[in-house]
Amino acid sequence: MVEFGYTLMTEQAGPRELVRFAAEAERAGFAFEVMSDHYSPWLEEQGHSPNAWSVLGAVTQATERVGLMTYVTCPIMRYHPAVVAQQAATVQLLSHNRFTLGLGAGENLNEHVVGRGWPPANVRHEMLAEALQIIGGLFDGGYVNYAGDHYRVDSAKLWDLPDVRVPIATAVSGEQSVGLFAPMSDAMIAVEPKPELVQQWDSIRHAESPKIAQLPVCWDPDRSAAVRRAHEQFRWFAGGWKVNAELPGPPAFAAATSFVSEDDVAQNIPCGPDVGPIVAAAKPFWEAGFTHLALVQIGGDHQDGFFEFARDRLLPALNEAAN
Template sequence: MTEYGFFLSCEEFTPRELIHQAERAQAAGFTRLAISDHFHPWNEAQGNSAFVWSMIGALSQTVDLPVTTLVTCPTVRLHPAVTAQAAATSSVLLEGRFTLGVGTGEALNEHVLGDRWPSYEERAEMLEEAVEVMRELFTGRQVSHRGPNYTVDNARLYTAPPGRLPILVSGFGPRAAATAARIGDGFVTMTPDADLIAVFRDAGGAGKPVVGGLKVCWSADREKAVDEVHRRWPTELLPGELAQLLPTPAHFEQASELVTREMVADAVTCGDDVEAHVEAVRAYERAGFDEVYVGQIGPDQDAFFDAYRDRVLPALRGAAADAHRPLETPEARMTGEGAPAPDERAEDGPESARTDSGQ
């Protein structure tokens, strides 16, 4: 059965906002968390870039949900040995509920130390070697490795994972899917492409999880939601390899001029149509995904969590009657009429909204 998780965007929200979102996600009935790993946001409107490993440490002390990185690049900005140590510690803190998603990365995040940005073929080779190095280190044994891209000399993780630490490999085409099947414990991809998943399964991925997700903008005002997505996440619709090659948020803002408001309205689920949100998620189920992560774009996180708790997640899980009952109103929450039990709601106050100023 498909699991429904919530996606935490380190590019768009402050560390404290991310923690509050994780609490709300758990209270709303999401069963997993995924989190991005960025040094830079995609554009100035997003305006954040929290360090993912600090965030995972905080999450481990805040919620009980499993956490997956979607995705980390363990090849350029961080050496695979350092990534392995961070991942192992995360697994210990989360008591084995951590999964490491990895990919070949983007110049946006990986060029910051001044290294040459390799071709895709080079990056794919580097990723494969990095996975090999990390798996060796996860055993807790002393490791020496001398390969074409990385050297590890007498390294040992004294704080090793409590069990096997799954590594999911990201990709967007048939070659990457086949590589994920061969070296990964699962496959990460962000479009509901059943043919691509079939390639993964046929190449040796049968029985391994397929993981991905989508961004939405729940709002009572669909036009406002489309504007919000167009301002914050036009980068989701950039064509080809641009997302891997452009080095700065300023370059992404220039490229995003190619993305029209109409393109956003057609491609991203916006508004408060429950059936539209349910259908957007079910497209991933039908394609064969085992885990689907949903991220809410923009400041109106509380309305999103209320709607998904009361209507969207029940519909996805087959509770059709719950999908059509009215959203719980603030007045009902105050009087207790139709309100969930106290332990079903986040105890913190509403998440502070991000404003346009300073972004």
């Protein structure tokens, strides 16, 4: 069974709008909702970046049914892992056990703001592995002391623990990261529909563990308008995560994507009013073995029409095709 979700994009809407979108997405029939956790948007045209955890607290009260998740939180620099554990436990309590903590090794865009530089990828993976140990230990209950190469924890305890342990989903990109993070995680996050990632993950965890991905789309009654908007706000997507993780701010993303054309974007992101291209773009994910796919509707001012489209046409088509 494949479930389809909605992405609360903090980079393209303010906090009050995001809370409203969360309620509307639930009414439209989405099964779960994921929220980005950024300090900065990728591009100035996106124009927003409220605190994800504050918004999540409000979203828990504005929704009743949908699963909730960070997609993703980086617990290695901007947040200490002990603080992330406390935030996650609180959201789990507020949501009545609907929350999954999505974690990843982060982007320079968001993490450099605390003035600690930006370590290479192998060091970031070491830091994330230590963070997972700390967070898991705190979720176990009791006092935690930890002395690692990157973090220390001194007699920390979560005083408000939910009765259902917070599941941890971790972002992976290849064999090395799957081998490192799967043993400490409950679910997998990946951005590309690679069957080999799913197969390796399942060999370490189990086939029932969720595999979660994300797909940007740009619905609009006018396909040309959709392509223009996708190019304006999502051309950063063309760089891929290995490049995007290293860029320090919106000016760098603008420079790096200055030669990305509207046609380039339209070839990679389904744009316009039709269901067919979105279903075709989603199909490789469930064929690869992913169990959850969160859609991103590009454009903070273009959500209401998308919810109607999703309720009446898109979600029925996706569920019929996948399930």
